[in-house]
Structure formats: structure tokens, C-alpha cells
Amino acid sequence: MSEAVIKVENLTKRFGDFTAVDHISFEVRKGEIFGFLGANGAGKTTAMRMLCGLSRPTEGHGTVAGFDIARQQEQIKKNIGYMSQKFSLYNDLKVWENIRLFAGIYGMKPKRIAAKTDELLNRLGFMAEKNTFVEKLPLGWKQKLAFSVAIFHEPQIVFLDEPTGGVDPITRRQFWELIYEAVEQGITVFVTTHYMDEAEYCDRVSIMVDGRIEALDSPRELKKRMEARSMDEVFRQLARKAQRSAD
Amino acid sequence: MRTFLFLLEKEFKQIVRNRIILAMIIALPTIQLAILPHAATYEIRHINLAVVDADHSTLSAELTAKLSASRYFNLVLAGTSYEQALELLEDGKAHLILEIPPHFEKSLRLTAKAGLMIAVDAVDGTMGSIGSSYLNQILQSFAADLIARGDIAYPDAALQARVQVIPQYRYNTQLDYKTYMVPGILVMLLTLVGGILAALNIVSEKEQGTLEQINVSPVPKQSYLLAKVIPFWIIGLLTLAIGLVIARFMYGIVPAGSLLTLYAFAAVYVVAFTGFGLLISVAAKTQQQSMFIAFFFLLIFFLMGGLFTPISSMPYWAQVITWFNPTAYLIDVVRLIVMKGSGFADLLPQFFCILGFAVVFNVWAIFGYDKTA
Numbered sequence: 001m002s003e004a005v006i007k008v009e010n011l012t013k014r015f016g017d018f019t020a021v022d023h024i025s026f027e028v029r030k031g032e033i034f035g036f037l038g039a040n041g042a043g044k045t046t047a048m049r050m051l052c053g054l055s056r057p058t059e060g061h062g063t064v065a066g067f068d069i070a071r072q073q074e075q076i077k078k079n080i081g082y083m084s085q086k087f088s089l090y091n092d093l094k095v096w097e098n099i100r101l102f103a104g105i106y107g108m109k110p111k112r113i114a115a116k117t118d119e120l121l122n123r124l125g126f127m128a129e130k131n132t133f134v135e136k137l138p139l140g141w142k143q144k145l146a147f148s149v150a151i152f153h154e155p156q157i158v159f160l161d162e163p164t165g166g167v168d169p170i171t172r173r174q175f176w177e178l179i180y181e182a183v184e185q186g187i188t189v190f191v192t193t194h195y196m197d198e199a200e201y202c203d204r205v206s207i208m209v210d211g212r213i214e215a216l217d218s219p220r221e222l223k224k225r226m227e228a229r230s231m232d233e234v235f236r237q238l239a240r241k242a243q244r245s246a247d
Numbered sequence: 248m249r250t251f252l253f254l255l256e257k258e259f260k261q262i263v264r265n266r267i268i269l270a271m272i273i274a275l276p277t278i279q280l281a282i283l284p285h286a287a288t289y290e291i292r293h294i295n296l297a298v299v300d301a302d303h304s305t306l307s308a309e310l311t312a313k314l315s316a317s318r319y320f321n322l323v324l325a326g327t328s329y330e331q332a333l334e335l336l337e338d339g340k341a342h343l344i345l346e347i348p349p350h351f352e353k354s355l356r357l358t359a360k361a362g363l364m365i366a367v368d369a370v371d372g373t374m375g376s377i378g379s380s381y382l383n384q385i386l387q388s389f390a391a392d393l394i395a396r397g398d399i400a401y402p403d404a405a406l407q408a409r410v411q412v413i414p415q416y417r418y419n420t421q422l423d424y425k426t427y428m429v430p431g432i433l434v435m436l437l438t439l440v441g442g443i444l445a446a447l448n449i450v451s452e453k454e455q456g457t458l459e460q461i462n463v464s465p466v467p468k469q470s471y472l473l474a475k476v477i478p479f480w481i482i483g484l485l486t487l488a489i490g491l492v493i494a495r496f497m498y499g500i501v502p503a504g505s506l507l508t509l510y511a512f513a514a515v516y517v518v519a520f521t522g523f524g525l526l527i528s529v530a531a532k533t534q535q536q537s538m539f540i541a542f543f544f545l546l547i548f549f550l551m552g553g554l555f556t557p558i559s560s561m562p563y564w565a566q567v568i569t570w571f572n573p574t575a576y577l578i579d580v581v582r583l584i585v586m587k588g589s590g591f592a593d594l595l596p597q598f599f600c601i602l603g604f605a606v607v608f609n610v611w612a613i614f615g616y617d618k619t620a
Binding site: 049052053054055056073074077078080082084086087088089090091092093097100101102104105106107109 | 250252254257261459464619
């Protein structure tokens with residue numbers, strides 16, 4: 001079994017009286033696709049933000065890429081990529097300019113950026129849009145671009161927060177092909193989703209209900225254990241216990 | 248360092264692509280300087296005056312004629328009924344009523360004394376007080392004319408003629424309000440450009456979600472903020488240059504002091520206000536909040552900054568407040584440089600105050616900005 005790149009113990013986040021994330025513990029191994037599932041409001045995004053150094057844990061500890069999530073956030077940030085739920089490239093910058101900016105702030109050299117940009121755009125069949133303002137791109141392409149930007153600097157781990165919201169199944173499938181390519185390069189993928197077909201693509205999934213992790217295993221094991229035919233059924237069985245209303 | 252250059256490149260591209268901002272950089276100084284100095288003037292003219300003449304004498308007619316010839320007054324009524332004049336005052340059509348009582352000429356000729364009544368609409372206090380003082384001046388000069396002509400015998404006529412005060416206005420010899428207003432407006436421009444643009448900037452990245460992408464990267468927050476300050480700083484100084492050119496050609500105002508000194512102050516001041524804007528931007532969650540907070544402070548800065556009303560005539564507690572107003576220092580400084588020709592050495596205390604604000608606002612913005620919530 002390969003080493004763990006994310007280790008979390010009793011991680012908790014409270015906002016006033018509300019416990020968004022309630023003592024969760026898990027490990028993510030190098031090179032795997034780890035699915036982080038849960039209904040809206042289950043605490044997925046909050047947990048992920050703590051792992052990325054965007055939010056401080058209230059309790060518990062953990063490491064990402066070997067750095068402490070409570071104290072070494074800026075070290076973690078050097079070693080990860082992140083794609084948020086809300087599309088977040090600069091709309092008023094062109095495709096190549098967005099790549100150049102984000103690669104640049106991760107310390108890549110301009111020459112290397114230029115060469116790799118062309119290589120990437122060719123591979124994606126996206127060379128014609130090099131000079132297009134990101135604003136003008138269709139959503140599916142924006143998502144592919146945002147993902148490519150998130151792994152452009154070759155991070156150890158990439159965090160994806162509901163990366164495929166709002167696009168059709170074919171576009172989602174294409175997106176997942178990019179994820180597999182990233183895994184082949186040795187990048188660990190941590191992805192939240194509430195599409196159960198996507199859950200099937202993951203090596204292991206955890207399912208969060210009301211801030212706690214209710215189940216964690218490979219999709220196959222989970223289905224076997226819960227005597228379910230699909231991940232969808234697994235999810236329904238677990239999510240039924242939820243007390244919290246979705247936001 | 249390289250990270251910083253990438254960020255700076257991004258900020259410049261974004262600003263240059265923002266047509267509205269570019270248009271505003273030209274429009275703001277042009278329009279403000281073309282309109283405000285004319286509109287925001289203390290020189291009060293066109294005061295509506297109603298004269299009620301109950302005397303019907305040569306002298307009362309002469310007085311009425313003198314008043315109507317004055318460029319300060321519009322004669323809206325020259326009648327005999329006080330009721331009618333009062334009606335005009337109540338309708339807001341007259342600001343002042345001058346009542347010439349019966350036997351005005353007779354009493355003046357016989358006793359060298361005569362009463363006149365002035366009624367003032369004090370709703371617009373400035374108009375009322377300045378109007379009545381203009382009216383007094385004209386009445387004084389009317390009396391002096393009469394004495395000079397020998398129409399009335401005034402015992403101390405010779406004495407009065409000798410003691411006449413002739414003021415000499417230094418630094419603004421014509422007492423031209425435009426010369427007084429233009430430096431203030433230049434400061435206002437610098438404040439608006441730095442403050443408002445910066446106040447909206449980071450918070451708009453918050454709304455678009457791009458700030459999160461920056462926060463999750465290893466970018467040092469100082470680099471990120473500094474890359475924001477520099478373009479606004481250049482825009483601010485550019486606006487000042489445009490403003491100075493307009494002041495030169497539209498009003499013939501050329502700074503009496505050194506341009507270098509002026510720019511040294513402006514440079515530090517724009518850094519201060521960009522920092523102020525960034526601080527608001529860091530604290531606010533939406534552009535709406537940011538705008539509202541910025542306006543709250545900018546209005547106070549302008550009204551308490553000596554732009555329209557002199558700080559020295561404010562009550563002491565209000566003067567204390569102006570010590571914490573960076574705009575007050577710069578308005579003072581720019582007037583001194585432009586009108587009086589003060590040099591850098593004369594203005595050191597103000598320089599250090601403005602520098603202090605620049606440091607405080609920017610450092611506060613850096614500490615207030617937390618990449619990890």
C-alpha cells in the first residue's frame with residue numbers, strides 16, 4: 001500500500017453553535033482518486049477548505065503533503081492545486097494569460113510556461129482559443145481549462161470541489177478523462193461530487209452525512225456491504241439518516 | 248519577485264481593458280475642473296431684492312437706482328407696499344426687503360440721520376448674511392456720496408474719509424474663488440481615484456471567486472496587495488497631470504511652487520488612499536458594502552477637509568477630528584504650493600502626517616487580509 005498524502009484525525013469546524021464538520025478522520029493515499037461525497041450542506045466543502053489551507057480547523061489535526069493543516073497552510077498551498085465550485089479563472093484575461101498568471105504565481109519560469117501552454121492547448125484541441133477571453137468560453141470548456149490550470153504546476157494533490165456542476169454527461173465524461181490523465185502523471189485527486197456516476201469512477205469514496213463520515217471504502221465494497229446495486233442506492237441509504245436540511 | 252511581476256502584469260491588463268475606468272480617468276478631472284470651480288463659489292450674486300419705497304423722494308429714487316445697478320442684486324420689486332414685498336419673500340422670490348420709510352429724505356437732510364429697514368430670508372443663511380452685508384456696503388457708499396456732494400451735513404465727514412481700510416489680499420490677489428477651489432478639486436480627484444477604485448477592486452475579486460483561487464495559491468499577500476496599489480498609483484498621478492493641464496489652460500493657474508514638491512505629496516497621498524480603499528475592500532463582503540463604506544468616509548474627509556469651509560472656523564472639537572483626516576493635510580498643502588509657492592521644507596510636518604496615513608492604511612490592509620479564514 002502506498003503512503004498517505006492526506007491524513008486527518010478528528011477534524012472539526014464549528015461556526016458558532018453549528019458544527020459543520022464533526023470529528024472526521026481519514027487518509028488519502030498517493031495516486032488515488034478519492035471521492036468525497038455528501039448531500040448539500042453535509043460539510044464537504046468546509047472540510048476541503050480546511051485541507052487546502054483556506055480555513056482553520058476548530059479542533060483536530062491533519063497533514064496534507066506532509067504539512068500541518070493548522071500551522072503550515074502556505075507550505076501546503078505550494079504543493080496542491082485547487083478548483084472551486086464557483087468558476088474562478090479571470091474572465092477578463094485570455095486563455096493563455098490565465099495559464100501564464102497561475103503558473104507564474106506557483107513559481108514556474110516564463111519560457112517553460114509558454115512551451116507547456118502550447119503543449120497543453122494542443123493536447124486539449126484548444127489551440128484555436130488561445131487568445132479567447134475566458135468569459136466567452138462555454139461552461140464545459142471553462143471547467144476543463146480550470147482543471148488544467150489547477151494541475152499546470154504539477155502539484156502533488158489536486159482538490160476539486162464539484163468540478164462538473166451544470167454540464168451534460170458527455171462533457172462530464174470528457175472531464176473525467178482529464179482526471180485519469182492527471183492520475184497517470186502521479187497526481188492524487190481529491191474530488192467532491194454529488195453525481196453518483198462520478199462516484200463509481202473513484203478508487204475510494206467517503207460519504208458525509210451531517211458533518212460526519214458515515215462510510216469510507218471502495219465503491220465495490222460499499223455496494224457489497226450495503227447490498228446495493230449502485231452507488232446511488234448506497235448514497236440514498238446513508239443520506240436518509242440526515243437530520244440537517246440542505247442549504 | 249517574479250510572482251509579483253506576474254501579478255502586476257495581470258493588474259495592468261485588467262485595468263487597460265476596463266474601458267469605463269479609462270474613460271473616467273479623462274472625464275473625471277475634465278468635468279470636475281470645468282464645472283465645480285464655477286458652481287462651488289462663495290461669491291454670491293443675483294440676490295433678489297425687493298425695495299419698498301414709502302418716501303417717493305429724489306434720494307429714495309436715487310438709492311433704488313444705485314441698488315438696481317449693482318451686479319449683486321436683482322431688483323424684483325420697486326413698489327410701495329410692504330405686504331407685496333413680504334409676499335415675494337414668503338414665496339421665495341425675494342431674498343431681501345429694503346424698506347425706505349416716509350420722510351427718509353427729509354429726515355436725512357435735517358438731522359443727517361434716517362432709518363432703513365432690512366428684512367432677510369435666512370433660510371439660506373449664507374445668502375441672507377452675505378446679502379445683507381452687501382446691502383450695508385452699498386448703503387454706506389450711498390451715504391458717503393451724499394456727504395461728499397454736500398447734500399447732507401455730516402459732522403465727522405472728514406474723519407470718515409480718512410479712515411478707510413484698503414485690504415491687500417496676498418497669494419490670491421483678486422480673491423478669486425477659482426484659484427481657491429481648483430487646488431481643492433485636484434485633491435478630491437486624487438482621493439476619488441485612489442479610494443474608490445481600490446475599494447471596489449479586491450471585493451470584486453471576492454464576488455467573482457477569483458480571490459479564493461489566489462488565496463489557495465502560495466502568493467504572499469503583500470505581493471498581491473502591492474500589485475494592486477501600483478496601477479492605481481499611476482492612474483492617480485496621471486489624473487493629477489491632466490488636472491494640472493486643465494487648471495493651466497482653463498483658469499491660468501500655474502503652481503507657484505515646485506511641481507516636484509506637489510508630485511512628492513501626491514505620490515504619497517495616493518498610496519495612502521489606495522491603502523484605505525484596499526482596507527475597505529478587504530473588510531467588505533460585497534461591492535455594495537464597499538461602496539457604502541467608502542462614501543461614508545470620503546464625504547467626511549471632504550466636508551471636514553477644508554475644501555468648502557475653512558478648518559480654522561470650525562469649532563475646536565471639529566478641528567481635532569480634522570487632525571485624523573489625510574485629505575485635510577493635502578488640501579492645505581496643495582493650496583500652499585499652488586497659491587503661495589511653499590517649498591518642501593516648509594511642509595515637512597504635513598508630509599510626515601500623510602506618510603503616516605499611507606503606512607497605517609497599507610499595513611492595516613495587509614494584516615486585515617487573511618488568506619486563511
